[in-house]
Amino acid sequence: MKNIQKNTVLAVVAAMLLVVAGTGLAIAEDSITGTIAEKGNVMVLDSADGVFILEGSNLTADMVGQKVNVTGTVAEKDGVKVISVLAMEPVTE
16 A cells, blocks of 8 residues: 555656656747837837847847847746847848
8 A cells, every 4th residue: 555655656746847847848939029228227129019128138238229139038027028038130121
């Protein structure tokens, strides 16, 4: 009986670990085009999909007003869209 309980607990723990690991793999990258703007002390991407706070990038004030294509992972934090920037390329028209 104890072996059955032990095996059941191990199976449940293994299943939980697989779910957690699988969730991490499900995060997809998005590519969004917009214009860099400065809102207070925060750099944002103003796009047709809304305004996104830019995180994890080396943005400088001279980039404000530039149209760019940003690739990264999008999340919503406290009701605000945030993109963790993985790559950024200027858009040439």
